[in-house]
Amino acid sequence: MNYVAPRWLPGGNLQTIWPALYSRRVFGPRLDYRRERWAAPDGDFVDVDWMEDLSPVPAVGVKVDRPLLVLFHGLEGSSRSHYAEAFADFARERGFAYAVPHFRGCSDELNHAPRAYHSGDYEEIGWILARFRAQHHGPLIAVGVSLGGNALLRWAQEMGDSAAQVASGVAAVCSPIDLAAGGYAIGRGFNRLVYTRMFLNTMVPKALRKLEQHPGLFDGQALKAARDLYEFDNVFTAPLHGFKSTEDYWGRASAKPHLHRIRIPALVINARNDPFVPAWCLPSQADVGAHVTLWQPAHGGHVGFPHGRIPGHVRTMPDAVGGWLAQQLS
Numbered sequence: 001m002n003y004v005a006p007r008w009l010p011g012g013n014l015q016t017i018w019p020a021l022y023s024r025r026v027f028g029p030r031l032d033y034r035r036e037r038w039a040a041p042d043g044d045f046v047d048v049d050w051m052e053d054l055s056p057v058p059a060v061g062v063k064v065d066r067p068l069l070v071l072f073h074g075l076e077g078s079s080r081s082h083y084a085e086a087f088a089d090f091a092r093e094r095g096f097a098y099a100v101p102h103f104r105g106c107s108d109e110l111n112h113a114p115r116a117y118h119s120g121d122y123e124e125i126g127w128i129l130a131r132f133r134a135q136h137h138g139p140l141i142a143v144g145v146s147l148g149g150n151a152l153l154r155w156a157q158e159m160g161d162s163a164a165q166v167a168s169g170v171a172a173v174c175s176p177i178d179l180a181a182g183g184y185a186i187g188r189g190f191n192r193l194v195y196t197r198m199f200l201n202t203m204v205p206k207a208l209r210k211l212e213q214h215p216g217l218f219d220g221q222a223l224k225a226a227r228d229l230y231e232f233d234n235v236f237t238a239p240l241h242g243f244k245s246t247e248d249y250w251g252r253a254s255a256k257p258h259l260h261r262i263r264i265p266a267l268v269i270n271a272r273n274d275p276f277v278p279a280w281c282l283p284s285q286a287d288v289g290a291h292v293t294l295w296q297p298a299h300g301g302h303v304g305f306p307h308g309r310i311p312g313h314v315r316t317m318p319d320a321v322g323g324w325l326a327q328q329l330s
Contacts, residue, residue: 001269001320005299008310012273013190015301020082023306024313026089033079033100040113041127047107048128049079051088051098065138067329068097069322072125074146074174074303076202078106082314083145083173083303090318094326097136101128103148105206114214116207118241119147119179120253122154129155133166141325142170145303146276149175149268153255156262169265169328171321172255174274174303179250181281187228191275196228207236256281260289265328267293269321271300293324 009015033049040046069091073081079088079100091098103117103124117124125144132140144152149172156163156170163170176182186195204223211220218235226232234246243249259268268288272279285294299305305317 001295001297001317003271003297003300003305003316003320006306006308006312009306009312012271012275012299012301013194015271015273015299015304015306016275017194017301019301019304019306019312019314022311023082024311025082025085025315027313027315028089028092031085031088031092035107038101038128038131042113044104044111044113044115046101046104046128047109048099048101049107051091066095066097067138067326068099068132068136068140069325070129070132070140070142071098071100072142072144072148072152073100073103073106074148076106076199077145077148078102078108081145083318086314087143087318087322089315090322094322097138099132105210110206110209110213112213114210114217115240116210116237117147118237118249118253119150119176120154120249121151121241122158125151125155126159129166139168139329140166141328142167143173143321143325144170144175145173146175149173150177150179150253150255153177153259153262153266153268154253156264156266157255157258159263160261161263163262163264167264169267169325171267171269171325173269173317173321174271174277174300175255175268176277177254177256177259177268177270177283178277178281179254180247182277183230183233183246183250185278186276187230192228195275199229200226200232203232207232256283259283259287259292262289262291264291265293266291267295267321267324269295269297269317271302271305272296272298273300274302276302295320
């Protein structure tokens with residue numbers, strides 16, 4: 001991906017913030033979704049948004065063979081995130097079916113179980129993709145953005161050769177594949193003041209509502225005192241999902257150490273000026289297996305990649321990543 005940022009939007013922070021708030025997301029008409037609620041294996045639920053105009057429910061016995069693009073969103077994201085709508089617009093142009101499964105608690109309704117979601121949630125990714133595979137007769141490709149990309153890569157790593165029975169290819173966009181490096185970066189300076197505060201403003205209230213659901217699940221006072229993602233993960237994310245501590249969670253959930261285990265085509269794209277993912281922690285091609293392709297453009301910010309005149313648009317990255325995934329279908 002030979003991406004060059006527009007001159008009017010210099011630097012990783014501006015290339016992160018402006019596209020999420022102001023840039024154009026779609027070239028076609030406004031996107032509508034149809035929501036399905038899936039029962040999870042543990043009795044909880046996951047909400048899946050299908051792009052309405054390309055995902056009619058087929059009659060019994062009718063084969064649907066167009067490709068399906070599945071997007072796993074990032075931390076506190078949804079089907080209405082700027083990148084999700086941009087990928088939907090790409091899918092609409094290509095004639096693909098498109099779906100966004102929401103991680104637990106991210107579809108505007110608190111989930112029921114004493115858990116949420118996390119960066120290494122490959123088992124959750126696994127049953128979701130297996131259900132898509134069972135109900136969709138055409139080829140399947142998947143993209144994960146930020147947190148969702150790391151979890152998707154972890155799924156591919158754990159599945160090994162059998163991943164090919166589910167997906168033709170996967171892509172991870174701006175994913176913190178070294179969670180410790182990303183956690184360190186987002187917990188300092190400007191990042192701490194802006195991005196950490198933004199995430200905690202939604203994550204802490206949801207976690208406290210979870211505590212109301214399940215009294216005694218964690219230390220509420222310690223959570224209220226959390227001032228960065230390290231402290232939040234130590235009180236909430238790690239213990240609720242079977243990790244001993246933040247260090248244990250970040251170490252075991254990171255995709256970077258296991259990239260050589262992937263056995264299906266996988267694209268890993270990271271801008272080298274991403275405020276969340278330091279360039280120094282990114283892998284080289286020598287660090288990954290033959291199935292992994294690395295794109296590391298100098299600019300783009302965190303899931304930004306704006307293009308064009310003010311206010312710009314964010315279709316450049318979905319077009320490039322989606323085009324790469326489409327090539328894996330042949």
